[in-house]
Amino acid sequence: MGKGARRIRLEPSGIRYWAVGQADLLSAAAGAGVAVPFACRNGVCELCEARLLAGYALNTRNQQMIPTGARLMMCRTVALGDIELEIPAVMAAGKNQPRTFQANVVDVRSINHDVYRIELQLPRRRELSFHAGQYLSVVLPGADPCYFSIASSPSEQNIELHIQATPEWVSAQKVIDALTSGETVRLELPHGKACIASAPEKPLLLVAAGTGFAQMKSLVDYLRGTSFDQPVKLFWGVRHHEDMYLGSKARQWEQDWPGFTFQPVVGDDEDNDWSGHHEQLVRTVLASGVDWNNVEVHASGSPAMVYALMDALVDAGLPPEGFFSDVLEYAPRS
Template sequence: MHRVVLAPSGLTFSVAPDQDLLAAAAGAGIAVPAACRNGVCEICEARLLVGRALNTRNQQTMTVNERLMMCRSLALDDLTLEINAVMAAGTNQPRTYQAKVVDVRSISHDVYRVELQLPRRRELSFHAGQYLSVNLPDAEPCYFSIASSPDEASIELHIQASPDWVSAQKVIEALTSGNDVTVELPHGKACLASAPQKPLLLVAAGTGFAQMKSLVDYLRTTSYQHPVKLFWGVRRHEDMYLRSLAEEWHKDWPPFTFLPVVGDDEDNDWAGHHDQLVRAVLASGMDWQHVEVHASGSPTMVYTLMDALVEAGLPEAAFLSDVLEYAPRG
């Protein structure tokens, strides 16, 4: 196996001697632009910075500073390639779009599943785990995790809108009005630009499950085989609005384990410090020195979890959450 580094993103992947570079990148979950896959369209073009590669069209060896098509190239050494179209996690610049609302449906007593279509969807790039804002006139932006993977044609959101949550109710009213809505995306650095090289621990509270769905849907399109454990914490059984989907992943995807945590199952104060969820995660038996954690929920839950895991031995850099960006501790 050879190691390939993509510049300037810094993303890396491994490639077998008989595997083309584009296929290997796709297996690692790296979104290299491509169309024809036979070297004609030149969309997957990269410049060779380090190493040697074989052009499978003419069997010629390519060396430093030559241009190659990743779909028609094999690695002869460890390589460094320059390809500006591949973005590192969290570096896609947000843009504003007019989105068409395809569907809004209730999937629980207070959660709606929303499907959006964006113009020129193929030109929109985001990473699994990122989020968007819905921008209504004369209102502050409302932020929601994208629940779909980057390769899906539409954008899926899970919006919690209880009767007393005024801003969320306004968003649902706008989405069901029949008019297009203004969205801005992508946002967020707690995301995956490629499949990680170690086990993953996913921790969600409430509709934080949406971000985890995006990550799982994405990883299932890659060759990722490390263990993935999902802890989903809710106050009541009825709040676990897509439990059947998580159970389906548990059944059908061998690396995946689903571990529901429900406040109703224990006589404790769920709203206190999310201790029940944190206790369950700590008892998971993970090797905290060699795991990557993604957490989505309230700042209280996220910081309580982070402090507990860092104390247990998790490197702080291996803990990823959007909370760390939008609600930093003073």
Template structure:
């Protein structure tokens, strides 16, 4: 039997990962941060079924070699050579087609003076595939969809949201009222291209303003689950200390996860000019010491913040293709 590390390429996503001799394909994909749908580890559910396009693989249940063109279960297959597989259930970043779901409202609770944590449960959870960092829409009758980042990992059973709402913010407050009053809500997901379909191959810098932290939480949970070991930093900017609604969580990540660094950036309470705080956040990021030629940046916040940050980092040497934000898609300039 051939030994050593092999490469597997998943089509049509174009995602590749290393396969060590002791690992089945499902384990190897998970180590690379590629979420292959599965609900068992012995080939019974058949959700991780793929078709072998090229190479040689071994069925670990019957020790038979799998031929090109045959189907296989990734949870009970090992790579004998480099492989190319076809699996429609795995999509590249931003390519998951949105679907509509009825979600049960499991919990709604205030976690700060103006932010609510929402937990939704989906009866058809096995049908849902999304990438860390994507977002959903809450669709209420007779109103436009309201969009919120998913704060939970793609591997979590429940879907978590962080919704900032006050009576002055009519649309968000209407959503919170509906979630509190009704047992179910209609959601459409996933949306967004600024996400992680696989673990990055370089250090990662998160820059978030306000509830942009929700998108970061999804990606951090995902990276911790996949044991990502490259340097990761979070710069979280808010107007006032009380706006940093889950600061203790970010501090816990820093204590418990060796690659992670958390830098809170809090504005001057006496000067609530938001554009000024954006400049303060950008200045802090520029002083981070990252090699801008070798880092991937994920930014979550208002268009003003995101474009101010992008211009500064590209000017400092960051390749524009390494800067990612949903703002670039929904608010192009």
């Protein structure tokens, strides 16, 4: 960050972001993608209340210094240097507790030969908080929960899902049948720790296989609404060209967003093992010329793909703590 930037640290989440110029703490948080609750933006609703733990800050309403330990409204406060705040309403990545919601089915449509785009509306949307890259479960009566990545940004009013379903995939097909025939569905969310709660400070490398693109779409839509200015590379691996169900959207991102590049990776149609080993996708990522010591990697796909990719990137020099995937949580190595 340049001259005049102040680092803001939020506790207990540990989230950090920068405030530049005369930006108030709430506006700076919004620019960094930090989800601070607010309504009025003039200090009346008190939803953005925090407590000053350390540093110097100014109340812009009365132009008075705020003493350490005092409460403040982030929309009416400017940092005069690096500061630390206590705000329990802001959760760290993956720390939101899952809750059950009844959602209205807004739209179910086929977007290629076996992928459906689902749009769901939560009547109490303001009660839901999740981070970009998290997932949810659809709970049908008498069936085990079915888990799907959330494809929409946390700032969107409706929830978007991408569900791959064929008659052979019984559980996914049951979900599609239920969504198509019903007006409401029961959800549990959010789940997942491989998510982003504020704009990262390093370049991003996103790797998806199949409908793993849904998680990457959530991350991209979220980051495009922040002040994030680092390069982003998206690799999307599919077996056949027709499996790249939203390739046009990824190509549009590349046109509209400076610093964003999209690399489609299409498997050899005659290689029956490609979908299991994902060697072509891993080789393409390795050949990307990325500085593995200065990048954050998010991967979404099958456990086989994710672990093959992680092993290859760590061998190439990526610090293990720079690799994020939900697979590491729900399918840990024994």
